[in-house]
Amino acid sequence: MRKQPQVYLSRSNLLTLLSKLDRQKNGESTQCTIIKCDNKHPKYPQTMAEIRVTALEDEEYYTDRLRAFVHPKDDPALKGE
Numbered sequence: 758m759r760k761q762p763q764v765y766l767s768r769s770n771l772l773t774l775l776s777k778l779d780r781q782k783n784g785e786s787t788q789c790t791i792i793k794c795d796n797k798h799p800k801y802p803q804t805m806a807e808i809r810v811t812a813l814e815d816e817e818y819y820t821d822r823l824r825a826f827v828h829p830k831d832d833p834a835l836k837g838e
Contacts, residue, residue: 760804761804762804762805763795763803763804763808764803764804764808765795765798765801765803766793766810770791770793770810773791774789774791774812774821775808775812777789777791777812778812778813778814782814788811789811789812789813790809790810790811790812791809791810792807792808792809792810793807793808793809794806794807795808795814
Protein backbone atom coordinates (compact mmCIF):
# COMPACT_ATOMS: atom_id res chain seq x y z
CA MET A 758 0.00 0.00 0.00
CA ARG A 759 1.39 3.36 -1.04
CA LYS A 760 1.68 6.14 1.50
CA GLN A 761 -0.56 9.15 0.91
CA PRO A 762 1.28 12.43 0.27
CA GLN A 763 1.81 14.17 3.60
CA VAL A 764 3.42 17.41 4.70
CA TYR A 765 3.55 18.69 8.26
CA LEU A 766 3.24 22.38 9.06
CA SER A 767 4.28 23.63 12.48
CA ARG A 768 2.64 26.57 14.20
CA SER A 769 5.73 28.55 13.21
CA ASN A 770 5.19 27.59 9.54
CA LEU A 771 1.54 28.66 9.73
CA LEU A 772 2.34 31.94 11.46
CA THR A 773 5.02 32.65 8.87
CA LEU A 774 2.48 32.17 6.07
CA LEU A 775 -0.03 34.42 7.84
CA SER A 776 2.67 37.06 8.30
CA LYS A 777 3.47 36.88 4.59
CA LEU A 778 -0.23 37.43 3.77
CA ASP A 779 -0.34 40.44 6.08
CA ARG A 780 2.85 41.86 4.55
CA GLN A 781 1.43 41.42 1.05
CA LYS A 782 -1.81 43.15 2.10
CA ASN A 783 0.33 46.05 3.37
CA GLY A 784 1.97 46.41 -0.03
CA GLU A 785 5.20 44.50 0.56
CA SER A 786 6.54 42.11 -2.06
CA THR A 787 6.23 38.46 -1.03
CA GLN A 788 5.22 35.30 -2.84
CA CYS A 789 3.46 34.09 0.35
CA THR A 790 5.29 30.78 0.02
CA ILE A 791 7.38 28.57 2.24
CA ILE A 792 9.46 25.70 0.86
CA LYS A 793 9.64 22.55 2.96
CA CYS A 794 12.39 19.98 2.38
CA ASP A 795 12.06 18.09 5.66
CA ASN A 796 11.78 14.45 4.61
CA LYS A 797 14.34 13.28 7.21
CA HIS A 798 12.46 14.32 10.36
CA PRO A 799 12.49 11.33 12.76
CA LYS A 800 8.79 11.58 13.67
CA TYR A 801 7.12 13.78 11.00
CA PRO A 802 8.87 13.25 7.67
CA GLN A 803 7.08 14.65 4.66
CA THR A 804 6.61 12.11 1.89
CA MET A 805 8.16 14.18 -0.90
CA ALA A 806 11.63 15.66 -1.34
CA GLU A 807 10.33 19.23 -1.59
CA ILE A 808 7.00 21.01 -1.49
CA ARG A 809 6.01 24.66 -1.83
CA VAL A 810 3.12 25.85 0.31
CA THR A 811 1.53 29.11 -0.81
CA ALA A 812 -1.01 31.10 1.20
CA LEU A 813 -3.81 33.03 -0.52
CA GLU A 814 -6.48 35.35 0.80
CA ASP A 815 -9.97 33.81 0.76
CA GLU A 816 -11.21 36.47 -1.67
CA GLU A 817 -8.48 35.49 -4.11
CA TYR A 818 -8.95 31.72 -3.82
CA TYR A 819 -12.72 31.30 -3.54
CA THR A 820 -13.74 33.07 -6.73
CA ASP A 821 -15.79 30.27 -8.30
CA ARG A 822 -17.00 28.23 -5.33
CA LEU A 823 -17.85 28.45 -1.64
CA ARG A 824 -15.47 27.48 1.12
CA ALA A 825 -15.75 23.95 2.44
CA PHE A 826 -17.42 23.41 5.80
CA VAL A 827 -15.16 23.65 8.84
CA HIS A 828 -16.08 23.06 12.44
CA PRO A 829 -17.73 26.22 13.82
CA LYS A 830 -15.05 26.51 16.53
CA ASP A 831 -12.42 26.69 13.76
CA ASP A 832 -14.27 28.96 11.34
CA PRO A 833 -12.53 32.37 11.15
CA ALA A 834 -15.77 34.01 9.96
CA LEU A 835 -17.41 33.08 13.25
CA LYS A 836 -14.43 34.21 15.34
CA GLY A 837 -14.50 37.74 13.95
CA GLU A 838 -11.09 37.41 12.29
